Amino acid sequence: MGRTRPGDAGAKVLKAASALFYRDGIHAVGVDTVAAEAGVTKAALYGNFGSKSGLVVAYLRERDRRWQAEIDRITAAHAGPRERVLAVFDAYEAWLSADGYRGCAFLNATSEFPDPADPVREVVRHHKTALHGYLLAQLRRGEPQRAGVLADELMLLLEGAAVTSVVAQSAQPFHTAKRLARTLF
Amino acid sequence: MGRTRPGDAGAKVLKAASALFYRDGIHAVGVDTVAAEAGVTKAALYGNFGSKSGLVVAYLRERDRRWQAEIDRITAAHAGPRERVLAVFDAYEAWLSADGYRGCAFLNATSEFPDPADPVREVVRHHKTALHGYLLAQLRRGEPQRAGVLADELMLLLEGAAVTSVVAQSAQPFHTAKRLARTLF
DNA sequence: CAGCGAACAGACAGGTCTGTCTGATGTCAA
């Protein structure tokens, strides 16, 4: 029938895939389910993304894009390096607690795609490298000589809090992480 | 034919399942593959474990049992609380680097089983609670008043290093974690 | 108004998944 405007199907599929892949896991969700939830036919899905793998990569890229927008908001809202870094902890916590502590989509994808050469894993590395780079850039303004080590340490705290909060189904690990992060400055 | 002694099939299945589930992910491995790798029929597999879910739980329980044995070795080899805690970091690193940085089997299982009420998740909680309890017990001997906070912080470092080492395919996060752990004492 | 392209509806192929069943064959204990 083609009742909808051409070009919309891709966005609708991506939105449905994001919710389903994140909530249930990537391997656990079939393309039929994604297409049905998007209100779109499978043919339109394959026309836009080529394959399920292509859709998975698009899903993670979209999520990375949204996270970068969050980082931009943090940069706009806070001036000092210390405030910006702590705001990253808050944002991370807010994202995870918003969906029942399902964890970091990129770390979950890493668990589901064991091959380090998989395109999915490249998107994950890109995302995590960008996050590390942001922390590093901020820390260099405050304490240039300790910045490298400090950025590595803060990454451990962020990721540690992310996975621990899933296991414990609680935000408490983020409070521990943030408290320790403050003392590290 | 029944060429093997009765009772062996379960152990063989568990061994094959451990290797395959850990390496490729749980959802990615079918029971046919496990049975074939174990040199056992599917009927024997179901006779021993009832279902794939049962096998998955048994796989994680077995891995937890082996990790507890590792903890016992650490306790026997080191006397001081500080040495024992640092030895846990070394053991965690050794386990992960031994298999191409595939990460913590329990955290991977958590990614694959989103429902917190799933029996799999209960095994994960049991495992992580035991680890936290061990750290806590050791720290109480050295610095009783800081022990609680310190145990939480060391858990974040351990888990953070575990997942970061997978993304980076490197042991470097463990070095960062261990260095920070030493300064926290 | 004509035509191109995107999406629709839905069947289809080929494979894999979990789980069950039947009947034969071997091991071990009583």
Next chain:
DNA sequence: TTGACATCAGACAGACCTGTCTGTTCGCTG
């Protein structure tokens, strides 16, 4: 020796998976 039991071999059911294909219908653009 005999009976119970575990396992073997392999077919089978029913569901789900990814991906393709045919023919139709609509919206937008020139």
